[in-house]
Amino acid sequence: MKTKYLLALTLFLVGIFLLLYYKNTNPYGHQMGVCYFRALTGYKCPGCGSQRSLYYLLNFQFINAIKENAFFVFFIFFFSLYLAVKIKIIRLKFLENLLQNPYVLYGLVFLMFSFWILRNMPFFTTLTGLK
DSSP states (O other): OHHHHHHHHHHHHHHHHHHHHHHSOOTTSTTSOOOHHHHHHSSOOTTTTHHHHHHHHHTTOHHHHHHHOHHHHHHHHHHHHHHHHHTTSSOOHHHHHHHHOHHHHHHHHHHHHHHHHHTTSTTOOTTSOOO
């Protein structure tokens, strides 16, 4: 019972943060953080573009969000599904068993590394972002 109250408080605080982020962010302004990996190597990390992607998701511009960081959009969907199953909003036993399978986590890590490699290939321009 205490866990549900903590989860509700956490979701409330995340909601407040997202509302403030939505109201006070310019996706190409100077408010976005600098990626130190990209500054040092010149290559994009798996998280590059995730702030702009979040901005576009909050503004219902899904195509632009996917263009900025497709893996982030997929991860947000996957994590939301996981939370919905975990707090019993969705009560499907097969989905609960599937999300608790360690191979799903391994697959997610594999997808992240694949995304990281592919987005830095010169011939693969789909995952490079808008800017």
